[in-house]
Amino acid sequence: MIDFSLARLQPAAAAVYAALGLKNGSEPSARSAALLPRAMDLFLATSEPRGMSRPVTADEFAAIFAGQGLNAPQAPLEEIFPQARRLELFAFTLGERISAEIERLFSGVDFALGFILDAVASLAADNAGRLAEEWLESQFGRQEESDSPPRAYLYSPGYCGWHISSQERLFAALRPQAIGLSLNASFLMAPLKSISGVLAVGPTVIHRIAGGYPFCSRCQSPACRERDIGIKE
Amino acid sequence: MEIVKQIAQSLEAGDDALVPQLTREALAQGIAATAILDDGLIAGMNAVGEKFRVHDIFLPDVLLAARAMYAGMDVLKPLLLSAGIPSRGRVVIGSVHGDLHDIGKNLVGIMLKGAGFDVIDLGNDVTAARFVEAARSREALVIGMSALLTTTMPVMKEVVDLLHKEGLGGRIKTIIGGAPVSQDYAAEIGADAYGYDCAQAVERVKQLAASAS
Secondary structure, eight states: OOOOOHHHHSOOHHHHHHHTTOOTTOOOOHHHHHHHHHHHHHHHHHOOOEEEEEEEOHHHHHHHHHTTSOSOSSOHHHHHGGGOSEEEEEEEEOOHHHHHHHHHHHHTTOHHHHHHHHHHHHHHHHHHHHHHHHHHHHTOOOSSTTSOOOEEEEEOTTSTTOOGGGHHHHHHHHOGGGGTOEEOTTSOEESSSEEEEEEEEEOHHHHOOOOOOGGGGTOOOHHHHHHHHHHHO | OHHHHHHHHHHHTTOTTHHHHHHHHHHHTTOOHHHIIIIIIIHHHHHHHHHHHTTSSOHHHHHHHHHHHHHHHHHHHHHHHHTTOOOSOEEEEEEBTTOOOOHHHHHHHHHHHHTTOEEEEOOSSBOHHHHHHHHHHTTOSEEEEEOOOTTTTHHHHHHHHHHHHTTOTTTSEEEEESTTOOHHHHHHHTOSEEOSSHHHHHHHHHHHHHHHO
């Protein structure tokens, strides 16, 4: 259904360097640069990508979103999901082997290589989310000529006021154990390089997060700002 | 002492083969292990940290330098232990309960070891009770906490509160880090310091350890 081939998931070198903190226009040292091809090879050798999704109604998702009642008093998704044209529960994993490889590298002295492989894997997981978003967007056309194309975004428990304990209900509804995912007592997923959440598709306007939520004043996550800017554009 | 400078320079270059070789040569020349440690390995890591702070190098270069540091330390450690040379202090680190993002925490741990600290890494998903118990039983000077989720940040306050409740607040210092936290949040929950990145975290821990010991 969604093509999660490694060729589509593998991030570009420039994206990896940016994620590692290399400033625009800077060049990595020769020693660091030599590690990236090794990390890419390890990514290709140890990744076992698997993903799944299933549609969910707004009423059904309301119960999943509510979880154990621990969400922030105001959470953006609370306003977004009722306006979505379609909601799709989603989970993806790169599998256990790549996480084990990263851990092995860090537990030894190859932490520079481990750090780069971790970045490659994190970007690949992000890419899986984007592929899922693109897939869902492709299911919808414009309702009216004047409409902007529908946009899909992946929202995940643990972010933007959606408490991570909602993972329990999300897992109960989606059953991603089928692709090798498990949840521990703290609602954290294993393997490590996995993502889950709900894909919401609808007009761009429903995804606009103005900021100003109580938790936004504390949060400095660059990823959020990046998405916010993307939506505004 | 020219060879000690070479050790620092080789470490900055991330040469994990040359650093231990030069360290052995320096010892053979009769240079004290503590001088090699302070003026070679730690001096080199300090220079690397400063280059990282001003964006002259990026993190993988720091980690390659840390690997070279470890290689040099492998040579020195038996001598330092037998001479009873203490570490700069013990630091307990972990990602807080409910959070398994540990890459930042791992980097801080590597850098702290490179700076001469004894690091106890509790891993991820660490409860407030585990942080406090580990710090107390292992006589740590500092607890370092990492979180990447807004929903797990409150655990940092639990740790600070528990330390105060158990009368350890003044003795065991706390530092927090991670994408959603800030200096303001550190002040709000009563943490002693905030580290924007791993290099700044190490500098802050040095200050905290100095004030705690």
